[in-house]
Amino acid sequence: MLKRWLFIWMVFVFTTSVFAAPGKNSIQIKGSDTMVNLAQAWAEKYMESNPSELVAVTGGGSGTGLSSLISASCDIAMSSRNIKNKEIALAKQKGINPYEIKVALDGLAVVVNPKNPVAKLTVDQLAQIFSGKITNWEEVGGENGRIVILSREVNSGTHVYFKEHVLRKGDPNSKEEFAAGALLLSSSQAIADEVAGNSSAIGYYGMGYISAKQKAIAVAKDEKSEYVAPTIENVLNGKYPISRPLFLYTNGSPDNLVKRFIDYALSAQGQDIVLKTDFVPVKK
Amino acid sequence: MRKIKEFIIEKLILLSGLASVLFVVLIFLFLLKEGLAVFKSVAPLKFLLGQSWYPISEPPQLGIMPLILGSLLVTLGAAIISIPIGVACAVYIAEVAPPKTKEILKAGVELLAAIPSVVLGFIGMITLVPWVKNTFHLPTGLTALSGSIILAFMAMPTIVSIAEDALYAVPKSYKEGAFALGATHWQTIYRIMLPAASSGILAAVMLGIGRVIGETMAVMMITGNAAVMPQSFLAPIRTLTATIAAEMGEAVVGSEHYFALFAVGIVLFIISFAVNVTADLFLHKRQ
Numbered sequence: 001m002l003k004r005w006l007f008i009w010m011v012f013v014f015t016t017s018v019f020a021a022p023g024k025n026s027i028q029i030k031g032s033d034t035m036v037n038l039a040q041a042w043a044e045k046y047m048e049s050n051p052s053e054l055v056a057v058t059g060g061g062s063g064t065g066l067s068s069l070i071s072a073s074c075d076i077a078m079s080s081r082n083i084k085n086k087e088i089a090l091a092k093q094k095g096i097n098p099y100e101i102k103v104a105l106d107g108l109a110v111v112v113n114p115k116n117p118v119a120k121l122t123v124d125q126l127a128q129i130f131s132g133k134i135t136n137w138e139e140v141g142g143e144n145g146r147i148v149i150l151s152r153e154v155n156s157g158t159h160v161y162f163k164e165h166v167l168r169k170g171d172p173n174s175k176e177e178f179a180a181g182a183l184l185l186s187s188s189q190a191i192a193d194e195v196a197g198n199s200s201a202i203g204y205y206g207m208g209y210i211s212a213k214q215k216a217i218a219v220a221k222d223e224k225s226e227y228v229a230p231t232i233e234n235v236l237n238g239k240y241p242i243s244r245p246l247f248l249y250t251n252g253s254p255d256n257l258v259k260r261f262i263d264y265a266l267s268a269q270g271q272d273i274v275l276k277t278d279f280v281p282v283k284k
Numbered sequence: 285m286r287k288i289k290e291f292i293i294e295k296l297i298l299l300s301g302l303a304s305v306l307f308v309v310l311i312f313l314f315l316l317k318e319g320l321a322v323f324k325s326v327a328p329l330k331f332l333l334g335q336s337w338y339p340i341s342e343p344p345q346l347g348i349m350p351l352i353l354g355s356l357l358v359t360l361g362a363a364i365i366s367i368p369i370g371v372a373c374a375v376y377i378a379e380v381a382p383p384k385t386k387e388i389l390k391a392g393v394e395l396l397a398a399i400p401s402v403v404l405g406f407i408g409m410i411t412l413v414p415w416v417k418n419t420f421h422l423p424t425g426l427t428a429l430s431g432s433i434i435l436a437f438m439a440m441p442t443i444v445s446i447a448e449d450a451l452y453a454v455p456k457s458y459k460e461g462a463f464a465l466g467a468t469h470w471q472t473i474y475r476i477m478l479p480a481a482s483s484g485i486l487a488a489v490m491l492g493i494g495r496v497i498g499e500t501m502a503v504m505m506i507t508g509n510a511a512v513m514p515q516s517f518l519a520p521i522r523t524l525t526a527t528i529a530a531e532m533g534e535a536v537v538g539s540e541h542y543f544a545l546f547a548v549g550i551v552l553f554i555i556s557f558a559v560n561v562t563a564d565l566f567l568h569k570r571q
Contacts, residue, residue: 064533067536090536090538148424153509154530155533160340180510181512183424184522185509198423201423
């Protein structure tokens with residue numbers, strides 16, 4: 001009889017410890033698709049040196065990440081844009097205090113098909129192309145042909161950043177919008193694929209997605225400025241006009257595992273990974 | 285004891301029977317509760333007839349006309365493609381095919397129904413989209429036409445299997461009568477079988493269309509999702525379903541955008557409800 005009770009007790013202890021484990025030794029990171037590869041790389045290296053701890057990373061878009069943080073279904077939200085006031089208010093309502101940590105910089109590359117002769121554009125031209133005022137490649141020095149605008153879906157931090165800083169040039173009162181005819185694709189990879197196969201397409205995404213199948217456009221602030229290619233160097237020295245900070249958001253200032261992970265991300269080793277995944281480190 | 289058992293089982297079955305109705309009502313009430321809130325900030329007519337959809341701007345522009353027309357256009361295209369092929373396929377299976385071919389065809393149609401929509405969308409993206417682009421010399425292959433073709437594949441199994449059942453349900457004496465009068469096989473099919481099964485075939489078509497209108501994943505992947513007023517089949521469009529799927533993750537709970545998406549859900553619900561009721565009317569007419 002005693003043996004049997006002992007057995008049941010052991011089963012109980014074992015199962016509860018299994019189910020209890022995720023609370024203590026694992027964290028969920030969710031959000032920006034731009035940052036997924038980066039966070040995944042951090043998580044892998046981090047778990048290599050801390051095998052007892054589990055860091056799970058999923059994408060979905062900055063908005064998705066922040067709303068998960070607000071509903072307490074993740075521990076860290078990745079975001080490629082600042083948290084909105086509306087989101088902060090909502091978080092406060094639910095007893096969550098979003099805490100912002102800047103972990104890297106990202107240059108937004110504007111890409112076209114390598115067959116497209118256009119290689120440089122000004123920010124103003126970009127704004128006019130993406131808002132639908134320039135519709136033919138001829139108008140910006142290319143061949144005659146309609147411009148196919150590719151954009152990310154509205155849940156993407158990249159979409160929001162591009163709209164605010166390129167289309168609206170940082171002016172909060174501007175009413176510029178993406179052209180209604182812009183194709184909204186659900187991932188950066190989908191944009192990369194479409195640009196690779198379509199010689200009249202133009203799209204934008206984080207520098208990390210540039211490959212030999214797309215051509216990155218050199219961008220100038222205005223006609224008089226120098227045209228600058230989206231490279232790590234140019235983002236670091238501030239010459240490339242379309243770059244943005246990448247954030248991690250936590251609930252309150254981080255502690256325990258969350259703190260250890262973020263410390264790791266900001267450490268020399270973590271920032272080295274930032275460089276390796278084609279982003280720009282915040283700490284030199 | 286036996287009576288009690290009988291009683292309990294009866295009531296349990298009754299509850300199960302009522303469950304689905306109850307769920308539909310609850311879902312509809314929830315949709316209404318969340319969706320109607322949007323009309324506090326946008327007039328219903330402006331919401332339905334507005335031509336710009338910029339949900340995350342300040343202030344948001346919430347006009348869903350491009351989305352409604354987008355959904356209807358892809359559905360129309362899918363119907364044009366799938367109805368003739370589907371009905372012809374059903375006629376062949378029910379009336380013409382030898383037993384062995386019939387078995388193989390039926391299995392094939394069932395397999396087509398079993399392909400997950402995301403897989404069809406994926407295949408469409410890789411094969412169909414470049415094909416459409418090159419064939420019609422378009423700037424992009426992500427168009428309503430690509431969506432219609434893939435959706436036609438999804439509507440086909442429904443149309444074929446229900447239309448086929450309708451043809452089987454035509455009394456044998458009709459056919460025998462026609463043959464006895466000297467009608468050819470094709471005359472019998474065209475003049476006797478199809479008219480006799482017409483209400484069932486119409487129901488099949490409506491159910492197929494119902495499936496197409498609610499389809500999300502595949503259209504989101506291959507129609508380009510541009511919220512413009514559709515001009516032609518060869519331009520990108522954005523559907524009601526893709527809008528909900530793409531934007532729900534981001535919408536801040538309780539914001540206008542969030543309520544607007546629920547309202548889009550109501551519109552979608554009403555459209556597909558209307559389609560299903562029509563199908564039902566045709567089915568009952570037959571009986």
